Amino acid sequence: QQQVKQSPQSLIVQKGGISIINCAYENTAFDYFPWYQQFPGKGPALLIAIRPDVSEKKEGRFTISFNKSAKQFSLHIMDSQPGDSATYFCAASIPGSARQLTFGSGTQLTVLP
Amino acid sequence: DAGVIQSPRHEVTEMGQEVTLRCKPISGHNSLFWYRQTMMRGLELLIYFNNNVPIDDSGMPEDRFSAKMPNASFSTLKIQPSEPRDSAVYFCASSLAGTSSTQYFGPGTRLTVL
Numbered sequence: 575q576q577q578v579k580q581s582p583q584s585l586i587v588q589k590g591g592i593s594i595i596n597c598a599y600e601n602t603a604f605d606y607f608p609w610y611q612q613f614p615g616k617g618p619a620l621l622i623a624i625r626p627d628v629s630e631k632k633e634g635r636f637t638i639s640f641n642k643s644a645k646q647f648s649l650h651i652m653d654s655q656p657g658d659s660a661t662y663f664c665a666a667s668i669p670g671s672a673r674q675l676t677f678g679s680g681t682q683l684t685v686l687p
Numbered sequence: 688d689a690g691v692i693q694s695p696r697h698e699v700t701e702m703g704q705e706v707t708l709r710c711k712p713i714s715g716h717n718s719l720f721w722y723r724q725t726m727m728r729g730l731e732l733l734i735y736f737n738n739n740v741p742i743d744d745s746g747m748p749e750d751r752f753s754a755k756m757p758n759a760s761f762s763t764l765k766i767q768p769s770e771p772r773d774s775a776v777y778f779c780a781s782s783l784a785g786t787s788s789t790q791y792f793g794p795g796t797r798l799t800v801l
Contacts, residue, residue, distance in 0.1 A: 608789070617691075617778050617792030618730070663730065673718070673788035674743065677730045 578666050580678030587685050593651040595681045597664035600645065604666040606673065609638065609649050612661045612680075621662070622649070654685045689713075691793035693779050699799045705767040708796045711760055712781030720790060721754055721764050722778040730778075736762065737784060769800045 580597045587593045597607075608623035624631045624638040624647065631638045637650040651658055664678040692711040700706055712719050720735040734744040736756045744754070751770070756762040766773055776795045782788040 610792075615794075617780070617795050619792065620789045623789075673782060673784065673790075674720075674732065674735060675790060677732075679729045 578664055578676050578678045580664050580681060582681060583679070584682045585684070587654045587683065589654065589656060589685055589687050591654050591685075593649075593654045593658070593683055593685070595649045595662050595664070595683070596646065597648065597666075597678050598644075598646045599666050601666070601668070602645070603668045604676075605669055606667045607638070607640065607647050608665050608667075608675070609636075610663045610665060610677075612663065614660075618663055651683075654683075656685045656687050659683055659685050691779055691781050691791055693777075693793035693796050695796060696794060697797045697799075699801065700769055701801050702770055703768045704800075705765065706769045706773075706798060706800075708764040708766075708777050708779075708798070710762045710764070710779030710793060712762070712779070713791055714760070716781035716783050716791070717759070718782045718784045718788065718790075719756060719762050720780040720782075721762070722780065722792075724776045724778060724795070725774075733764070766798075769798075771800045774798055774800050 578599050609621045610618035611621040612618040622633050622636050626642050635652045640647045662681045665675040667673045667675050694709045718737050721733040723731045733746045734754045739756045754764045776797050778792050778795045780790040780792045782790045
């Protein structure tokens with residue numbers, strides 16, 4: 575019930591293309607859905623986050639699409655760049671004082687020049 | 688702000704030895720998380736603290752692992768005795784508990800147990 579399932583495991587996109595990573599969850603108590611970006615040798619860093627009261631959130635080239643009824647959310651990276659090559663993790667949390675995050679398994683994105 | 692500080696960045700030890708990983712959270716943050724990352728299991732939450740109190744340690748793999756947070760600016764994760772299967776990158780993260788608590792991760796400690 576606490577799992578967040580992420581796909582694909584790896585993704586290769588040409589420069590300028592659209593990268594799409596999908597996540598699905600079961601626990602309807604989740605109310606906060608962040609995406610983290612991790613470069614090799616670094617810790618994950620928050621990229622963008624959404625709450626279930628909106629269906630889409632956009633920040634620059636990054637967009638989260640959220641489908642509450644399907645219990646799915648996805649990250650879209652428009653005009654993908656080689657510098658976007660990293661591992662992306664979706665996550666979810668339930669209300670609470672410390673906001674424990676449940677992470678997806680990660681997607682390794684490679685953007686070819 | 689210096690961000691979350693972890694030490695050491697790399698640790699190589701032999702099986703059976705005690706290993707202590709250290710973390711300094713961001714000043715003012717009141718929640719602290721320890722994670723382990725491996726290729727096979729991804730990011731696993733080991734334990735987290737709120738206001739220096741351990742809240743959930745259900746992710747700690749076994750009694751060989753222990754964590755403490757003696758004050759708001761310091762936490763340790765200890766493995767005793769260490770085993771080769773403990774080899775992983777260990778991350779510490781901190782956050783300011785609230786409605787949208789972004790977790791800020793440290794650079795991690797890469798542990799290799801021979």
